[in-house]
Amino acid sequence: MALSRKALATVAVAVLLLCAGCAEAGKKKANPGGRKPGRKPKPSNGNKPSKRAPDVLTVTAAMALDLLNAKNTTFLDIRSDTDFAASHIAGAVSIPKNLVRQAINSGKPKPPPTNKNILCYSAPAAGAKASTATDEALATCLYFMSSGKYPDIKLYALAGGFPMWQAAGYATESS
Numbered sequence: 001m002a003l004s005r006k007a008l009a010t011v012a013v014a015v016l017l018l019c020a021g022c023a024e025a026g027k028k029k030a031n032p033g034g035r036k037p038g039r040k041p042k043p044s045n046g047n048k049p050s051k052r053a054p055d056v057l058t059v060t061a062a063m064a065l066d067l068l069n070a071k072n073t074t075f076l077d078i079r080s081d082t083d084f085a086a087s088h089i090a091g092a093v094s095i096p097k098n099l100v101r102q103a104i105n106s107g108k109p110k111p112p113p114t115n116k117n118i119l120c121y122s123a124p125a126a127g128a129k130a131s132t133a134t135d136e137a138l139a140t141c142l143y144f145m146s147s148g149k150y151p152d153i154k155l156y157a158l159a160g161g162f163p164m165w166q167a168a169g170y171a172t173e174s175s
Contacts, residue, residue, distance in 0.1 A: 056141040056155045058134060061168040064089075064119055064158050073117040073154075078140050079162065083123065089162070090171040097122065100140050104147045114150050121158035121165070133161025 059067070067073040068091065075092035077084050084094040093112060095103050103111040112118050120137040124130055137157035144150045158165065166172060 055145055056138055056157055058138070058157050058159045059119070060159055061164045061170060064121075064156070064165065065168075065170055067117070067119055067156065073119050073156070074112040076112055076118055076120045076140070077162070078120055078122050078136065085175040087162075087166075087172045087174050089121070089165055090173045092121075097136060097140055100143050104143060104149060111149075112144075114153070117154040117156065118144055118150070119156040119158060121161050123162040130160040130163065133163070134159050137161065 064075075068075060068089070075089050077088045077092045077094045078097040078100060079088075079094075080096055081094060084092075088094065095109055095111070099109060103109050118141065120140040122133040122136040122140075124132040134157055141155040141157055144153075144155055160167075
């Protein structure tokens with residue numbers, strides 16, 4: 001038995017509506033991973049969420065130069081004393097990263113002032129990625145943030161660290 005064109009069109013529309021209804025119902029019932037509604041799913045690529053604090057701003061060398069010129073930010077070099085003596089950002093203060101917590105908690109070596117913003121910078125070890133310097137600077141800034149002794153300042157980390165500053169051709173000095 002053959003169906004007329006009108007009957008075929010009616011059947012086709014009915015099938016489309018049924019399929020659309022099934023798909024819509026499936027979307028409402030879908031609950032990936034059995035999580036409660038309203039919760040954000042974890043990244044599917046297996047990566048952990050970033051631990052970078054939103055209160056620490058990562059800045060480029062050009063942005064750091066503006067901060068240096070504004071004179072309301074202490075530049076904190078967290079590299080070794082030897083690296084600092086060889087060359088550092090003009091006007092920077094040296095506290096090696098392994099002494100930062102001690103400086104904050106005991107005052108020796110002398111910590112940065114609590115009334116000025118702080119920009120931390122480092123340099124990657126030989127053969128390491130430039131992001132290593134950024135991560136070290138971010139971690140150091142977190143020490144200042146978590147200490148509670150620097151509540152009203154802004155914290156900055158220099159992206160790429162000291163090598164990026166040098167590559168930009170900005171002023172350096174040696175001790």
